[in-house]
Amino acid sequence: MGFVANTSINLGLAILAAILCAYIAPAAAGSGIPEVKAYLNGIDAHSILAPSTLFVKIFGSIFGVAAGFVVGKEGPMVHTGACIANLLGQGGSKKYHLTWRWLRYFKNDRDRRDLITCGAAAGVAGAFRAPVGGVLFALEEAASWWRSALLWRTFFTTAVVAVVLRGFIEFCRSGRCGLFGQGGLIMFDVNSAKNSYSSADLLAVIFLGVIGGIFGSFYNYLVDKVLRTYSIINERGPIFKVLLVAAVSLLTSCCSYGLPWLSHCIPCPSYLEADRCPTVGRSGNYKNFQCPAGHYNDLASLFLNTNDDAIRNLFSSGTSKEFHLSTLLVFFVAIYCLGIITYGIAVPSGLFIPVILAGASYGRLVGNLLGALSDLDTGLFALLGAASFLGGTMRMTVSLCVILLELTNNLLMLPLVMLVLLISKTVADSFNQGVYDQIVKLKGLPYLEAHAEPYMKNLVASDVVSGPLITFSGVEKVGNIMHALHLTRHNGFPVIDEPPLTPAPELCGLVLRSHLLVLLKGKKFTKQKTMAGSDIMRRFKAHDFAKAGSGKGVKLEDLDIKEEEMEMFVDLHPITNTSPYTVVETMSLAKAAVLFRQLALRHLCVVPKTPGRPPIVGILTRHDFMPEHVLGLYPHVVNRHK
């Protein structure tokens, strides 16, 4: 009976989450951190941060976590934070009638990017109640470009989060808000544990880190395989997505309700009061489950609990006898596998909690195995195990360290946590990439790495310039522009001044597609090929060319150019960026890549080395630097380097 009730409620919630996710906003599935990371790298895909994604992310995540999946709420909260920031950054949503006038100041790429970084930081700060960890997460994992002003802006954001969070916790202390008020600002406090450790324990810790790194990279490997399999199923339609979610939900319910029956009942430790062991409610340690009075089921204490409480149980100190070795092993294996198969189904699912759960049970297992050999508490072993798994999957260092510090409030463990993180990261890095980078790659997003690939040193900029180059004249015929806009999907076009305006053809600059569309809509055309710049300047304000909200600018279909207007001319000088960054065609591709990435460019003009040729050779965009593109053109360049 209990099993049926439990399973059906879980299934219902899971299907609800899946329907939201599959039918309204498919972009809301998964963690969301890879998408935010890609956005901050300059990949402007509309659906990533759309209001519908925000809505589904919030409610899908609530239903998903409530359905008992082995998923976290942390990744979705980061995505939620970024979505809210994006909503503010585009001046609210006109579609849903949420607009503010003052938000127009964010209508440019850089400020919008900064705002979304702040949103991601606020998400982490709220999820882990870790304000400093949030800043560092944004710095280390999310942001691709960083500047000192951004540092204190994210810091300000998370300070506000911390103050608001503390206010809510104060308000909820009396239990008015369900589970929220519990735990205070520190979620998994292990400050009370005994911190003494000897030099011999360092060896145990190093061992823990190495194995944790191997498990972590293997986790990444399996997640990658599972995601590839799921993508085949998910492509067949939304209904298959929902069915997959239902299948995983059933499996999860079976595991969490079925496995505890394997475990034996353990008598409560005598030093605990009756109301602390056994417990029956929705949270707490020492679950009674099917056991007689005065006994508890240790596996149920982990499975039939909120994920937060399970972590708290694993981190609890001075309770080395609470869980049997076999229990920890079963729990570890189950969570490790469930975590892997759950990520990728159509519900918002964070990776932090599954990884922490698996890592903590692994760490506690090792701690129990070592037993008397080590001075370290088993609860602290669980913490170090969680650190090793996090380091092994996510490959962050400082931010994970501070997040763990803020989660557990144990400053004296800091040297050990740092050590474990570094070791597991280093071990795992020798096998594969971090899990978020892997997902970005799997999704086919053109992510621009911070460093140039070594083989790029053997190529020059002009080697990878692709596609037919379309250039405009300084004063161009409207028909030509319309033709080019229809024909290509380029976002930037070089403008060339030609005689009689200049003695010889020379590169005037670069115009953007979005600016061209605004200009054409204004219809300031002239019959003759003359410079009508000042006229155009009067017609438009700078604000007209400000970046519109995603998917909301002037579209090519909106333009209504008449036949006779097609033969007229328009002066492009007022909207031309006359200082585009350029490289000479013989510039090493590696150095061009560094320039492109460091300055966060979208277009890089390649100019000829020798005079007497057309003043521009081509334009390099993000796609031209992708390894697939370069290696597609020059498959042997990697070997040449060796």
Next chain:
Amino acid sequence: MGFVANTSINLGLAILAAILCAYIAPAAAGSGIPEVKAYLNGIDAHSILAPSTLFVKIFGSIFGVAAGFVVGKEGPMVHTGACIANLLGQGGSKKYHLTWRWLRYFKNDRDRRDLITCGAAAGVAGAFRAPVGGVLFALEEAASWWRSALLWRTFFTTAVVAVVLRGFIEFCRSGRCGLFGQGGLIMFDVNSAKNSYSSADLLAVIFLGVIGGIFGSFYNYLVDKVLRTYSIINERGPIFKVLLVAAVSLLTSCCSYGLPWLSHCIPCPSYLEADRCPTVGRSGNYKNFQCPAGHYNDLASLFLNTNDDAIRNLFSSGTSKEFHLSTLLVFFVAIYCLGIITYGIAVPSGLFIPVILAGASYGRLVGNLLGALSDLDTGLFALLGAASFLGGTMRMTVSLCVILLELTNNLLMLPLVMLVLLISKTVADSFNQGVYDQIVKLKGLPYLEAHAEPYMKNLVASDVVSGPLITFSGVEKVGNIMHALHLTRHNGFPVIDEPPLTPAPELCGLVLRSHLLVLLKGKKFTKQKTMAGSDIMRRFKAHDFAKAGSGKGVKLEDLDIKEEEMEMFVDLHPITNTSPYTVVETMSLAKAAVLFRQLALRHLCVVPKTPGRPPIVGILTRHDFMPEHVLGLYPHVVNRHK
């Protein structure tokens, strides 16, 4: 008698420190953080990180702190860390016979810069026993360029520092190492204090932050004025430096020994045991001084103590009655003034401790004044006061926050500390710059800001190109090169290929002075103007051109070129960087500045826009972007912008 003994010992130590500093390494005076910051910004002044500076910094700092000056050891430790890293980075010191072969891998600019960043981080980590704070300090304050690899490298460095530090503390627990073992990993533990605070306390905290910000920026203002005054005295010779130190030492001794007489004796609180109040030894609370048994002198507890113990006393909780209001006021004023007049004398002197001392006494004063109005402990008020002063003078956010967290081990205060730091930084920023930036500017170091100045938008690159341009031909006469090297101090020269090698003159690339010197020393000259590149390639190895230790490469005086060799030719192609970054002469100066700064360049070639002119217009270097240079050429450009 006590006064005379105290004063004379202090004076002796002070003069020792001053002699070291004035005669051996004048660069070791002061905090050292501005110098490290300038070095990491690309300002390669030899003496900043020389081995002699290292030696004086270590011992001068020990003597200076021991002499009872109001100086910290934290800044000097950062400088020390950077110096040690530099020593390793140049492959040890040949002069002092400290070399290792494997260190040759650091013989390039970037790895050396990274290593020095790690050294600075290690310094902070060691000084405050704050490993994560060290990483963030290096990131926020020290480093000008950052990349993700650097993040985990500094993290690794500070992790090692933390493990080693913990090992030493463990070893010294029995008191074998004097004061070192005390305090454990957390220097000023306030974890035991009651953390409850109400919303009304937020107002008090905001008030504290605003006033702290004003005091902090006023501190910077006064330090600037005092430094300008001292530089007049110090310029007159080393003996004047020593005299100045002696005068400040006498004043400090008078204050610290004289002022406590003004204070009244207070009976010891009854709840303390006899061995805790009064105390006589070198550390501890409740100093007996001149008082009868069972009484203590509160001002002496602050003045006649190590700086660390004074801070611990101010931070101590549950002792709101320990210090009189008047005592705190006197101490605050004295430390504030002494801190200002001490910085700039010829001893290594950190700014952290004076600022924390002044801030803590200010915070405790405010806490005592508010008294019953606030729930917050006076010890926590002292912590917040210290945070407000640090934020007001140094203008860091995340790193100060984490350093304070690691110093005090009180996670629950984090929201308040963040708030105070942000408020005081914002308030102080409206008055003047951070203290380190101010000192960098005062020393006349050409520090490159991360952002371009607004007026640069009104200028183009060719506007600020200065000096006569000296170019070399692809195969150049040795005499011409020698002449150019003698005549100018340029570090980079453009190389131009001319007919008959190419159809028209074109920019081949850039050669560096240091590479030219190595090439000339090799004497691979030819009688005719021919390309002898492959010959030269055989003669040299890549290692020959590796960056030598500071001040150790081939010098112009070392070259011994004979008269007939002057008329011979040398092929510059093998050592020419054929992919220099270039900008067109009409490029906006602001965008050129961003390029220059983001890519960490030393030379930026400016090329002509129109064909038919010489292929290079000029070279932009760091000095050409300095506001003094630009505004010297175009004084009205700032107004034009308005």
